[in-house]
Amino acid sequence: MRDLLAALAELRERLKEIPQADERRLPDLKTEILGRKAGALTRILARVPKLDPASRKEVGAAANALKREFEAALNARERELKHAATSVSSLDLTMPGRTSWRGGLHLVTQVVDEICEIFHELGFTRAVGPEIETERNNFFALNFPNDHPALDAQDSFYLDGDLLLRTHTSPVQIRTLERYRPPIRVVIPGLAYRRDPFDASHSPVFEQIEGLAVDEGITFVDFKATLAAFARRFFTPDTQVRFRPSYFPFTEPSAEMDVQCQICRGAGCPTCKQTGWMEILGSGMVHPAVLENTGVDSERYSGFAWGMGPARIAMSRHGIPDIRLLYESDVRFLAQFAEGAR
Amino acid sequence: MIVSRRWLEALLGRSIDPREAAECLTLHAAAVDAVVPLHQELGDVLVARVVEVRKHPDADRLSLCLVDPGGGAPPVEVVCGAPNVQTGKVYPYAPVGAVLPGGLKLERKKIRGVESNGMLLSAKELGLGADHSGILELDTAAPPGTRFIDAVGIADHQIVIDVPPNRPDLLCHKGVARELAAVLGGTVKLPPIPGAGGAAPAGGDAALGGRRRAPSARDGVAARAAEPGAAAGPSGRVISGVVDGVDVRLEDPEGAPRYMIAVIRGVRVGPSPQWLADRLTSIGQRPINNVVDATNYILFELNQPLHAFDLARLRGPAVIVRRARPGEKIVTLDSVIRTLTADMTAICDAERPTIVAGVMGSAESEVSTETKDVVLECAYFQPTRIRRTRRALGVSSESSYRFERGIDMLGMPDAVRRAVELIVAVAGGEQREPVLDLWPEPQQERTIFLRPDRVTRLLGTAIERSETEQLLSAVGFFAAPKEARLAVQVPGWRPDVTREVDLVEEVARLKGYDAFPDELRPYRPGTVPDAPEEQARARVRDRLVRAGFLEARTLSLGPPDGPETVAIRNPLSAEEAHLRRRLLPGLIRRVEFNWSNRNRDIRLFEVGTVFRVPGGERGAGSGSLPEEWTSVAGVLTGARRPPHWSEGAKVPDMDIWDLKYHFELAAAVAAPGSLVQPVTEGGGGWAAVQQDGEVVGWAGPLEADAPPWAAPLFGFEVRLSMIERSPVAYRALSVRPPVERDLALVLPPGVTAGQVSDVLRRAVGPLLERVQVFDEYRGPEIPPGHRSVAWHCTYRDPVRTLREADVVALEKRGLAALEDELGVRRREV
Known part of the structure; x- marks a missing residue:
């Protein structure tokens, strides 16, 4: 019995080997201690x-306790190794992630x-x-006066009769x-058409955003x-803005709005x-004539309107x-401007 | 419109900074596109005096000149080949190191063995003309060493103004000077004509920058109509007269409301004096001869087009202003035979047309070097008449451009008087009789009433009545108080000012738009609901973007696409002569463009307008209007997803099932309530069908011009409905466990999976929560033409837990119905 208890004590020392065992050593170690035969x-x-009943009880309890300890230690180490194999820190994190089409x-x-x-936030x-x-x-x-040079800038595509492709979103x-009674505050996105050949700076079909208050x-x-x-x-909160005279038949006074060049911040550039x-x-x-033409009292009501080209603004920005x-x-090209693109 | 800085300075009587002038015009009148300095390339050229001329020792035709370059430097030797070089005269001189027009840098070099220190220059070498027969002799008091461009006064700036169509007054130097004087201060005064005998400036419109006297209709108007020979028309209107033997008849007062003729006899046509030629070249005009240049000078000074023609070429001699006869022909100045119509006004002699009124004269009647007697026409032609004529003939001129915009009818007498004075000064001759003025219905300056409080009410800032008066009078309006209002007389050169609000604009722009605050003030919310169309477009765009599609924008013009395509009457090209009826053809072209750029994985969508004429193009004339609506289309080709290293290099390409998924997704958003059903026509695919049977969408494989490496191309298109999906009602989540059963069935030929699912759902009822295909198989164990399809079925009862026996019973019910209705049986394993 003494020799068995000594052997158990000696075996207990081997518990210390378990935390050091790597994934190749651990199964062998398990077999060496707990293998079914050897x-x-x-x-x-x-x-x-085979021991006498008194010794049997003492040795049996000690051996079973040690077995449980070994099993627990081995399991813990096994889990530890398995976790290490799949842990993030063990991976090459520079490898590309899985993606979907954006x-x-x-x-x-x-x-x-x-x-x-x-403009929505401004009530439109x-x-x-x-x-x-x-x-x-x-x-x-x-x-627009009939047969007036103001029509020259509005070279139109005509369909049958007096139908045409609108030359601006102003209609x-x-x-x-x-259709509606004032107060009116609308912003009008849409396409417009002019007979300009398709080149680097003109498109016969182009986007416009109109506004009316x-x-x-x-x-x-x-x-x-x-x-x-x-x-x-x-643009930016400190962007300089200027207004200068212009001519549109449907506004009076008419104005062009310029903003400080966003490329050179006003210093001058190509x-x-x-x-x-x-x-x-x-x-x-x-223009009061526009109000009168649509049955709105031009003495009582007034307003303002504008039109801009989002494509051109996009190009310059x-x-x-x-x-x-x-x-x-x-x-x-399209993917360059997709959300989340780099 | 190009104006010359020097010319403006002559009118303003002071020097101006071209940049400052440009800024002032941009902020108060019309945008300046550019300020172009002239002759800067001649900055190195100096004035030099030739002090001695000797013969070149080795060349007969060359001289050796001793030249005083000024600046206290000793004279230098210059070799010169010009025959006209003379001792004591002054010439332009380019010293060694000077850069000449064209970029040539002058070096010291030997000519026939003698070193030449620079070069004396001809007009051609200076880029100032074609004359290369000799060096340019200068008539200047400037000492040697003065910069050439300063000595001869050709240093100038062109100010390029983008004149809007409503401001004809800005199409001349006087009008531009008027604006500058109003803002920068000063007055406008016509400069005396050199050689006109020191006479006072023609016309009574000096000091235009200042406050004006109240004008009257007769004020400053030339003698008219009372001359001997003047005749009155049936209504008592003066419509004809004789001036210096020329019979003038105004038969078309509608086309020419005012018509003036002067006759100058005994002119000598030849080159213009230098000052006149310089004025015209400074604004990019080519000098022609003294008479024509004089009329052009008045055009650009006063915005009054004039026409000078040769009296000797006038049959009659008569000038008849009438409507052209249909088919009448005229050879215009540009040597083109033009056919006139009755909508045009023609200026004729006793026999035939000599001028297309206001547009272009004939080659025949033009002033030439033989011309002795000149007939000078000063007219107001009706703007819309000129515009139609100009467009019909496809020809335009500086004159037609101005007539079309409206010239100053009241300023004509002053303009013609100054023109006569100028012609006599530069070409000699004599005006023996006063100008004949045919003006059947004389007009006065327009009067507009302005309410000062209206100015404040529209502009949002209090503006004193005195300031309003002062701003308006600075540009030639005359404002007089009349009760609570101002009676404002509009000068003849402002045809655009016709109502009160036009005067409000004048006040605002002259004050300067920047002078008004831009503080946000409270506003009332509008009554217009946000457009459902835009909301629908945004919904479908958002959905397709989340599905990995990139938005394209294609042009809505293209080739015809079936009989219902809407045709454009005046297209730019045959390829763009129709409006698109569908989006898919345009997107296919975009896919091909991408293929040509070696892009293989392409998913594009577009939300855009499409058009059609119901019943086809032939029906279009008979009142069926073109329709338009918003369509949504997508195209897809290439890898199903981006490859990832963990799964191997090759990702499968998208196939018809990817198309079905995306079509169903698009149809669910674009056409809520529609059902996707298989169709066989058009190569097969699916249609989206609304409850009422209307087909609103299609999807299928697409034909395209594909490179061999391209993947198959698929596409779909759905008509966008503005209807929003109704709010989703909550369905209770069952807490009972589900029972999952797989069901492998053998489908005889002609039976579809859709039919099987339908029968199962109907036969089993609501306890069959989900039924989903997970496999399809054909093989030796299955009868020929048949196939095995496997379903994964989920059963659940919301109120109690299903037992095995319950599910078996349900399944049995389903199988019985399948066998009965479709001949479908369970696959025996």
Whole structure:
């Protein structure tokens, strides 16, 4: 019995080997101690029944306790090794992650959404209208004089009769004024068409965002403030803005809004043709004739309107040299501007 | 419009900084596109005096000149080949090191053995003309060493103004100077004409920058209509007269409301004096001869187009202003035979048209070197008439450009008087009779009433009445108080100002838009609801982006696509002569473009407008209007997902089942409530069908011009519905456990999986929670033409736990129905 207890004590020392065993050594170690036939502890346990009852009890208890200890230690080590094999710290974390195809909105859509969102916060809802229009809505209700040089900049695609593809989104001003009563605050995204050949800086089909506010007591100050607020939100809060005279038949006074060139910050560069300014939108106070043409009392109501080209704004903001890139739809180009793209 | 800085300075009587002028015009009148310095390339050229001329020792035709270059430097030797070089005269001189126009840098070099220290220059070498017969002799008091461009006064700037169509007054130097004077201060005064005998400037419109007298219709108007021979028309309107033997008849007062003729006899046509030629070249105009240059000078000074023609070529001699006869022909100045119509006004002699009124004269009647007597026309032609004529003939001129925008009808007498004075000064001759002025319905300056409080109410800032008056009068309006309002007389050169609000704009722009605050003030919310169309477009875009598609934008113009395509009457090209009826053809072209750029994995979508004429193009004329709606389309080709190193290099390409998934996804958002069903026509695929049977979408494989390495291409298109999916009602989540059973069935030919699912659902009822295909098999164990399809079925009762026996009973019910209705049996293993 003494020799068995000594053997158990000696065997207990081997518990210390377990935490050091690697995944190759551990199964062998397990076999050496607990192997069904030749395991050291198994052999000791096999001798227990032959002992006298008093010794049997003492040795048996000690051997079984040690067996449990071995089993626990071996299991713990096994789990430890298994965990180590799958743990993050053991991996080459520079290997690429699993991906899925990443979609994205067109850059122009993103800019349109951004602009509409800013105006939404300034109290404007979105309005839309058809791309096929009448001459009346596209020109005459907007106070374009018949046979006037102002029509030269509006070279139109004609369909049958007096139908044409709208040359701007402005006919939606007419539709809105005829359908709703003031106060009106709308922003109008959409496509417009002009007979310009497709080249680096022109597209016969292009996006426009129109805006219209009509109510009692709207002034030139409201007009300037709203559009300047937009520019400072869209560009940067410290962006300089200037307004200068222009001509549109449907606004009076008419104005062009420039913002400080975003490339050179006003110092002058090739993008802004050394002027330090970028032309952003055409605008003005709604011409009373437009209100009168749509049955709105021009003595009681006044308003302002504007129009801008999101494609052109996108090009200048993102440094895109050729407008055709926007419509060619090369997936490499589109993916550059997809959300989350690098 | 190009204006010359020097020319403006002559009108303003002071020097101006071109940048400052440009800024002032941009902020108060019209945008300046560019400021171009002229002749800067001649900055190295000096004025030099030739002090001695000797013969070149080795060349007969060369001279050796001793030249005083000024600046106290000793004279230098210059070899010169010009025959006209003379001792004591002054010439342009380029010293060694000077850079000449064209970039040539002058070096010291030997010419026939003699060293030449620079070069004396001809007009051609200076880039100032074609004359290369000799060096340019200068008539200047400037001492040698003065910069050439300073001595001869050709240093100048062109200011390029983008004049809007409503501001014809800015199409001349006087008008631009008026704006500058109003903002920068000063007055505008026409400069005296050199050689006109020191006469006072023509016309009574000096000091235009300042406050004006109240004008009247007769004020400053030339003698008119009372001359001998003047005749009155039926309505008493003066429509004809005789001036210096020329019979003038105005038969088309609608086309030419005011028509003036002067006759100058005994001119000598030849080159213009230098000052006149310089004025025209400074704004990019080519000098022609003294008479034509004089009329062009007045055009660019006063915005009054004039036409000078040869009296000797006038049959009659008569000038008849009438509507052209249909088919009448005229050979215009540009040697083109043009056919006139009755919508045009023609200026004719006793026999035939000599001028297309306001647009272009004929080669025949033009002033030439033989011309002795000149007939000078000063007219106001009706703007829309000119515009239609110009467009119909496809020809335009500086004159037509101005007539189309409206010239100053009231300023004509002053303009013609100054023109006569100028022609006599530069070409000699004599005006023997006063100008004939045919003006059947004389007009006065327009009066507009302006309410000062309206100015404040529209501009949002209090503006004193006195400031309004002062701003308006600075650009030639005359404002007089009339009760609570201002009666404002509009000068003839401002045809754009027709109502009160136009005056409000004048006040705002002259004050300067930047002078108004831009503080956000409270506003009332609008009554217009946010457009459901935009919301629907945003929903479907968002869904497809999340599914990994990139948004494309293609042009809506293209080739015809079936009989219902909408045609454009005036297309840019045959390939872009129609409006798209569908988005898919355009997207296929974009896929091909991507393939040509070696892009293989492509998933594009577009949300855009499509058009059609119901019943086809032929029906279009008969009142069926084109329709338009928003369509959503997608195309997909290439790998199903990006490859990952852990799964091997090759990822399967997308197939018809990827298409079905994306089509169902798009249809669910774009056309809520629609069902996706298989179709056999059109090469097979699926259609999205609304409850009422309307087909609103299609999906299938696409034909394209594909390179061999490309994967198969698929696409779908759905008509976008504005209807939003109704709010989803909550269904209680069952806490009872589900029972899962697999069911392998043998389907005879012609039976579809869809039918099987339908029968199972109907026969088993709501306790069959889910039924899903997980396998399809054809093989020797299955009868020919048959296939085995395996379903994974989930049974669940929301209120109690299903037992094995319950499920067996349910399954049995389903199998009985399948056998009965479709001949489908369980597969025996």
